[in-house]
Amino acid sequence: MYFTVPLHLHDWGTGAEVPAQMLVVSRPALLYAKLFANSVRVGTAVRNALLFIAVLFGLLELLAFLMAVRLSQTITRSVADLYGATRQIDQGNFAYRIPVKRRDQLAALATSFNTMAGSLGDLVEEQREKERLLRELEIAQEVQRTFFPQTPAALAGFELHGVCKPARTVSGDYYDFILAGEGRICFALGDISGKGISAALLMASLHSAVRAYHLSEDNKHLPPGLPGGQGGALTSPGKMLALLNRHLYASTQPEKYATLFLACYDSRTRRLTYSNGGQPPPLVLCANGGIERLDCGGSVIGLLDGLEYEEATVTLEAGDLLVAYSDGITEPENSRGEFGETRLVHEVQKVRHHSLANISGHTMRALEAWIGDAEQPDDITLVLARQG
Numbered sequence: 001m002y003f004t005v006p007l008h009l010h011d012w013g014t015g016a017e018v019p020a021q022m023l024v025v026s027r028p029a030l031l032y033a034k035l036f037a038n039s040v041r042v043g044t045a046v047r048n049a050l051l052f053i054a055v056l057f058g059l060l061e062l063l064a065f066l067m068a069v070r071l072s073q074t075i076t077r078s079v080a081d082l083y084g085a086t087r088q089i090d091q092g093n094f095a096y097r098i099p100v101k102r103r104d105q106l107a108a109l110a111t112s113f114n115t116m117a118g119s120l121g122d123l124v125e126e127q128r129e130k131e132r133l134l135r136e137l138e139i140a141q142e143v144q145r146t147f148f149p150q151t152p153a154a155l156a157g158f159e160l161h162g163v164c165k166p167a168r169t170v171s172g173d174y175y176d177f178i179l180a181g182e183g184r185i186c187f188a189l190g191d192i193s194g195k196g197i198s199a200a201l202l203m204a205s206l207h208s209a210v211r212a213y214h215l216s217e218d219n220k221h222l223p224p225g226l227p228g229g230q231g232g233a234l235t236s237p238g239k240m241l242a243l244l245n246r247h248l249y250a251s252t253q254p255e256k257y258a259t260l261f262l263a264c265y266d267s268r269t270r271r272l273t274y275s276n277g278g279q280p281p282p283l284v285l286c287a288n289g290g291i292e293r294l295d296c297g298g299s300v301i302g303l304l305d306g307l308e309y310e311e312a313t314v315t316l317e318a319g320d321l322l323v324a325y326s327d328g329i330t331e332p333e334n335s336r337g338e339f340g341e342t343r344l345v346h347e348v349q350k351v352r353h354h355s356l357a358n359i360s361g362h363t364m365r366a367l368e369a370w371i372g373d374a375e376q377p378d379d380i381t382l383v384l385a386r387q388g
Contacts, residue, residue: 078106085113094121137169144170144200147207153177155185155267157388161356165380172199173326173381174206178214183267189279189383190260191326206258209247237262237275238311241301248302257303261324270387275311277301280327285352287319316387321352328378332371339370356384
């Protein structure tokens, strides 16, 4: 750097002031070094510190950038894995699992997804099994419907009507009408212990047995030693109950049994011969206002071997109405107690002069109103017969 500086000089001989200029040659670095000689070391330290901080922050920024890139790639890959897994699940591949190689929260999410996929697979299998069982139950229900009479039965001056409402898909209750020839008709009403499939299977067995050994004079097919066997007249409900008791006792588990009411009506004499094996006694609502209970018989069938059953005969007069029912009608309860036999008789008496189908429908509606929103506790069966 070059610059001039004015000087004030004096002539030593005369003492006069003489103007002059001095040329100065200098370097700023030397000037700054002289001016800031004491602060240069501090400034250098500050500068070095600032440079260190700048480098440190640069490294931190670079590290953060690299971590962000890796995290972004990890999240993107995890989301892609989850998306691919959901596509597999959507296509029904419940065996697909996301590979888990890390131990972070995304890995925990993938593990949870795998667990969920396994649970979904189990649920789908259970649903398929349930649907299969439901289809089989529907088939069983259709088959069981064929066991029940499809139309009301009637002879000259005598009509029969029955209805059964299962508590589940299939019923353990049983009723049947069998034309026995020569102006006779036999009918049965039974209740198998328990509900559901096991009761329905035993009901089918009982139905088949009654049909096979129905009250017919042609009974030479019966095995020797059984009531009515080898040509003996199997014309009584009591002997039929003894036969069925032995059959169920020999072919079912010890805790399985059934209640059964059997009756045979002869239209020529208007006589009803019956035997009751532990079933709630059917009622004959007489035209004159009286009520007769058909309780002659014996114990339930299939529980003890070698039982004998009594039988009785009643003569039906014109207008008499027979009401046979399972305990599913009288036992349902609400806050006022059981529906009961008295209420059943009251409901039937209100419409006793209507058709049997209307009497049955009215009684069932009254029972449904009594049960209300509660689950039906048991199978419901009602058989009506009227002497014309």
